Amino acid sequence: MDGVLLNSAHEGTVDLSIIPVSIIERIEIVKSGPGNLGRTNAIGGMVNIITKKGQKTNTPFTLTFENGSFLPQAYGASNSRNYLSLVDSQKLDFSYTNNEIVATVGGIAAQNAYTYSDGATRSLRDNAQLYEAHGAVNYNRAFSDSLQFNTQNFAVYKNLGVPGSTSWGLTPNNAMRDTVVSTSNTIEASDVTDSLELLSTNLHYTYGQTFNHDATYGDSTHTKHKASAQVEGVWNLGQNYALNTDLLYGLDYVDSTDAGRNTRHTISTSAHGSVYFMDGALSLHPSLNIAYLSDLKALSPNASLGAIYTPVRNLDLKATISYAENSxxxxxxxxxxxxxxxxxxxxxxxxxxxxxxxxxxxxxxxxxxxxxxxxxxxxxxxxxxxxxxxxxxxxxxxxxxxxxxxxxxxxxxxxxxxxxxxxxxxxxxxxxxxxxxRKHTVKGSLFFTLDRFESVLSTEYLGKSSTLDSALLLNLSITMQVSKALRAYLAVDNLLNTDYELVSGYPMPGTKIRLGGTLRF
Structure with missing residues (x-):
């Protein structure tokens, strides 16, 4: 997020739902390949979430609201209908911004009581409710033309049901409480020397605690601490060269009643750069990242070498070879x-x-x-x-x-x-x-823009795998600028009401209708 690694040694991946949507400006997908970022995995790439920054505006306050509805389909032997699904979920966020600060507070209340097919009949997804409260503050300050400070802070609390798997057994009495508090602080100095264009230092800390109530196997608590200190430099080596380097120390500590107490110290350094030939028509992009993982007592390298050749205008030929490790x-x-x-x-x-x-x-x-x-x-x-x-x-x-x-x-x-x-x-x-x-994945989108209206019709085909069936999904969203202050939208997710799974045993929702808007004042 904003260039700071969020991956945890506890789970290896990041639950993106811990990041409040209201603080996200945009999401960048950085693929592996020539010219990628040095901290991306050489095979796979990186998702970089860019958060909002303070800006001067005549409407500093923003109120965002949404109601989500599922189709009240008949389910069970009695063909019952859950009409409360028409008001299944509500979201509310209130934000304030000015030149230096963005602050937001909000919450979600959702029953997630959608119907799904379990074979011959339809069933109601039970014990999938979510109640969430979140808040965030981003503050950026320019002390001078060459010295800037940014601090990014958010906290999220969730209370949610754990519905279980249709394959391994439903868990109507299980629940989870999740708390996350995160802070990231960066100081950037530009034009440090003739050869050092930018020097940035980042200190990051995240605290997380998950409490699981398991009616069958007993309760468990998982407390997670993640801290890191990173120094990054952008070097000026001349018109035909570019070089970025960094040094990172990371700490992952987990105290879990299930997984025990585990600590991983990570010391890593990376460099990625570019060399340009033939007036920029040919370029090489090497990258190297070497990390030492204390608990595994191992060095873990990632390296890649990419080339881009532009024989004619608007045509780039690319090649990459890379080596990567995943602990x-x-x-x-x-x-x-x-x-x-x-x-x-x-x-x-x-x-x-x-x-x-x-x-x-x-x-x-x-x-x-x-x-x-x-x-x-x-x-x-x-x-x-x-x-x-x-x-x-x-x-x-x-x-x-x-x-x-x-x-x-x-x-x-x-x-x-x-x-x-x-x-x-x-x-x-x-x-x-x-x-x-999945062997085949096809995606397509049709964008329509006219006067005050914007709409997107998107489709996605997910080919079958050894554990999952294929699925065809269709989504529609329409946005209207009602007035200078009010922007409203209507979205229909899974328009075809397709029954599908992304993980075997965990059915995804059918058609969902979201109606909401953003009011600025």
Missing amino acids: PSFSQLYWPFMGNPNLKTEKGLNGELGLETKWKAISFEGVVFGRNIYNAIVNDSLYVPQNIAHGVYLGTEQSLNLELSNIFNIQASYLYNKSFDLSAGKTFSDNVEVTGI
Whole structure:
């Protein structure tokens, strides 16, 4: 978030729902490849969340509101209908901004009582309610033209039900309480020396505590601390060179009644740069990140080398080769009955060839890739993480943008990802795929803009995997600038009311209608 790593050694991934939506300005997807950021994983990339900054405005106050409704479909043997689903969820946020500060407070109340298909009949998703309160303050101050300070702080409290899995058993009496408090503070100094353009220092700390009430196996508490200190430099090495370096210390400490007490100290350094030849027509983009992980007593490197060649205007040819490692998290190693203390670090080689071009109103980007992964960490049928000794992924990703006019715009993408499980003596001819990998993913969006109206019709096809069925999703949103102060919207998620799952045993909602708006004053 704002360039600060949020990944935790406890879970390995980040629950993005802990970040209040009201503080987010935009989300950037930074893919692996030539010219990427030095802290991205060399295979995969990074999601960078950019938060709002203070700005001068004649309407410093903002009130955002939303009501969410599910279709009251008949369910169960009695064909009952839950008409309260028409007022299933409410969201409310109040924000204030000026030149230096953005402050917001808000909350969510949702029953999430949608119907889903469990085979022959429809059922009502029970015990999935969520009650949330959150607040955030971002403050930025320029002490001079060359010295700036920024502090970013938020807190979130959640009280939610745990509905359980349709495959492994529903849990109508389970619940969870989740608390997160985070602060990130950055000082940036520019034009430090002739060769050092920018020097930034960041101190980050996040406290989290999760309390699980499990009516069957007993309660548990998980307290998590994550702290980091990072120094980053942007260097001026001349017109044909660019270099960024950083040094990072990270601390992850977890005190869990299930996973025990675990500590990971991480000391890492990274560098990524660019070298330009032929008046910029050819460029090389090397990156290197080396980390020491104290609990594993291991060095973990990530490295990549990318090249971009522009033979003619509006045509870029790209190539990348990279090596990356993914270390197991505390939960994957130590969670009772669901952890594997014998997990090894995942290691992989990646190669990509691609092109990017623009002709009149058409923009196209395509890449073919191959990934050779050793000890890939994949959940088995019981959701216990296991190492696959050897796996290979081959595929292509294509994206197209077509600007038909000032009113219409089309975006489309396609991902083909063919996997091969080559462990235990299996070969390509055996054609055994890695568990849970979707082979085909197609996305498309039609944008319409006219006067006060903006609308987006988007579709997504999720191909089947070894554990999940395929699904076709359709979403629609319409926004209207009612007045200078009021902006209203109507959104219909899952317009086709498709029954689908992203994780086996956990049904996703059917059609949901969201009606809301933003009032500035």
